[in-house]
Amino acid sequence: METISEARAYEGVQGVYSHSSHTTGCDMTFAVYMPPQAKYGPVPCLWYLSGLTCTHENAMTKAGLQAHAAEFGLAIVFPDTSPRGDKVADDEAYDLGKGAGFYINATEKPWAPHFKMEDYIVKDLRALVQNAFEVLDSHGITGHSMGGHGALTLAMKYPELFRSLSAFAPIANPSQSDWGRKQFKAYLGDNEALWAANDASLLLKEAGWPSDILIDQGAGDQFLELLKPESLAAALAETRTPSTIRMQEGYDHSYYFVSTFGWDHVAWHAERLGA
Numbered sequence: 001m002e003t004i005s006e007a008r009a010y011e012g013v014q015g016v017y018s019h020s021s022h023t024t025g026c027d028m029t030f031a032v033y034m035p036p037q038a039k040y041g042p043v044p045c046l047w048y049l050s051g052l053t054c055t056h057e058n059a060m061t062k063a064g065l066q067a068h069a070a071e072f073g074l075a076i077v078f079p080d081t082s083p084r085g086d087k088v089a090d091d092e093a094y095d096l097g098k099g100a101g102f103y104i105n106a107t108e109k110p111w112a113p114h115f116k117m118e119d120y121i122v123k124d125l126r127a128l129v130q131n132a133f134e135v136l137d138s139h140g141i142t143g144h145s146m147g148g149h150g151a152l153t154l155a156m157k158y159p160e161l162f163r164s165l166s167a168f169a170p171i172a173n174p175s176q177s178d179w180g181r182k183q184f185k186a187y188l189g190d191n192e193a194l195w196a197a198n199d200a201s202l203l204l205k206e207a208g209w210p211s212d213i214l215i216d217q218g219a220g221d222q223f224l225e226l227l228k229p230e231s232l233a234a235a236l237a238e239t240r241t242p243s244t245i246r247m248q249e250g251y252d253h254s255y256y257f258v259s260t261f262g263w264d265h266v267a268w269h270a271e272r273l274g275a
């Protein structure tokens with residue numbers, strides 16, 4: 001692991017690092033915020049997965065989560081959204097290829113060799129974070145938009161790895177959305193059973209979620225028809241999953257929305273992770 005930068009923030013440290021990932025077959029950049037409490041011993045850890053077009057940097061610079069993490073004594077990990085580099089396949093569209101890994105393991109050409117973002121997060125980066133930073137084995141996960149989809153699906157697939165779950169404006173039913181169908185076809189092929197296993201609204205009905213879920217969604221979000229919060233709300237009701245879904249009047253899809261409700265999400269995770 002190489003340190004790209006470290007800066008003091010709210011008496012803690014905001015760092016940016018890179019490492020060579022065996023899983024994605026390329027160098028990956030990620031950010032970690034360590035709160036001041038980590039000087040005295042390991043702290044719980046929250047993962048923030050970002051959305052389409054983002055790198056590790058958007059949420060790190062725009063979500064304002066560091067102040068809340070310092071208040072509660074939580075570390076926050078900000079991974080990248082896809083593999084990067086000249087060897088990695090890409091597409092002209094902003095919502096496929098680089099910046100659009102969807103936190104799944106691609107099986108199809110030309111994506112399969114590098115687009116393994118699910119394994120990257122839960123294996124490579126999880127192990128690295130656990131070894132290289134002062135964190136407890138008590139992790140939660142959240143994310144925005146494509147990253148909200150990632151948070152929901154990775155938590156449901158790996159409940160042994162994540163104890164707490166929330167999402168900001170998640171892509172909630174990708175197999176029924178233009179933010180999902182194109183990408184699942186490209187990355188996973190035509191087998192729609194495989195798509196279902198990567199769709200939060202469908203996966204919830206199969207796998208369930210053993211704890212509760214917080215979802216915030218802007219009622220003025222310009223992408224509401226692509227996000228489909230109504231499918232997730234129906235699945236949560238059908239499965240009787242304890243949940244708080246808030247349609248936030250007037251808020252759009254931007255980081256103004258994420259940063260407005262960031263404190264609530266960090267507090268939600270802190271309470272459940274024992275911070």
Ligand SMILES: N[C@@H](CCC(=O)N[C@@H](CS)C(=O)NCC(=O)O)C(=O)O
Pocket residue numbers: 050051052053054058062094144145146253254255
């Ligand atoms: N650029 C796309 C939308 C991409 C977008 O809204 N990305 C969200 C996540 S899905 C984001 O976080 N963008 C980066 C930012 O706001 O910093 C479009 O114009 O249709």
